[in-house]
Amino acid sequence: xxxxxLPEGLPGISSGFAFRPETxxxxxxxxxxxxxxxNSLSPAERELIATYVSSQNDCYFxxxxxxxxxxAHLGQNAETVIQVKHDFSRADISEKLKALLVIAGEVQQGGxxxxxxSVEVARSLGATDVEIHDTVLIAAAFCMYNRYVDGLATWxxxxxxxxxxxxxxxxxxxxxxxxxxxS
Numbered sequence: 001x002x003x004x005x006l007p008e009g010l011p012g013i014s015s016g017f018a019f020r021p022e023t024x025x026x027x028x029x030x031x032x033x034x035x036x037x038x039n040s041l042s043p044a045e046r047e048l049i050a051t052y053v054s055s056q057n058d059c060y061f062x063x064x065x066x067x068x069x070x071x072a073h074l075g076q077n078a079e080t081v082i083q084v085k086h087d088f089s090r091a092d093i094s095e096k097l098k099a100l101l102v103i104a105g106e107v108q109q110g111g112x113x114x115x116x117x118s119v120e121v122a123r124s125l126g127a128t129d130v131e132i133h134d135t136v137l138i139a140a141a142f143c144m145y146n147r148y149v150d151g152l153a154t155w156x157x158x159x160x161x162x163x164x165x166x167x168x169x170x171x172x173x174x175x176x177x178x179x180x181x182x183s
Contacts, residue, residue: 003153011157012061012149027145028175034138035069036174041131043171044073045097048084049104049138055085056108059146061156066142068167096125100135107139 006015017024035046047070054062067081074080083091088101099122106113114136122132149156 001153002155003151006152006154008155010155011162012065012154013145015154016148016152027148030141031145032175034134034141035066036170036176039130039134040128041097041100041134042073044070045093045100046134046138047073047171048081048093048097049101049135050142051081052084052088052101053104053108053139053142054146056105057143057146057150059150060158061149061154062142062146064163065166065170068163069170070167071164072167072171094125096122096127096131099125100127100131103132103135104139107136108143111136111140 002015004019007018008015010018017028035050036043039046047066050066051063051070054066063085067078067085070081070084071078080092084093084101088098091098099118102118103114103122106115106118119132122135127135
């Protein structure tokens with residue numbers, strides 16, 4: 001049961017967004033730029049970063065919805081998403097993305113945990129300053145989004161089909177529009 005009176009029938013962050021649309025707008029816009037906008041990292045790679053951080057934060061809604069979006073970008077390849085969440089070092093992803101996930105994990109622990117050595121490894125594998133910047137910002141933003149979702153004790157259904165549909169919609173349309181997902 002949510003800690004405050006959130007709109008019923010809206011899962012996860014959608015209920016917080018509906019409760020306070022004026023704060024939802026910039027949060028959606030940031031997610032859209034980071035995960036869906038033009039970037040040298042693919043949308044799948046950026047969704048995998050969001051999924052990984054959300055799994056490390058144990059946020060069911062965010063790791064499942066963004067994992068579904070990553071899977072949609074990967075041609076419904078949920079196995080890669082599962083690998084990234086459990087042991088990205090063995091996942092079928094680029095070495096550069098693995099290095100960026102190390103940085104994302106350091107951010108998840110605390111911004112001061114990001115080490116010069118991790119940044120140098122990512123650079124040596126071809127990561128640009130923009131990709132490193134965006135990895136740090138995706139990780140930091142998802143720590144906020146995860147805490148927002150879980151801090152309000154939002155409704156987080158365990159409905160795989162709902163998350164697959166949500167992931168498909170997010171992969172196709174992004175985040176700038178208000179969520180219309182209901183259960």
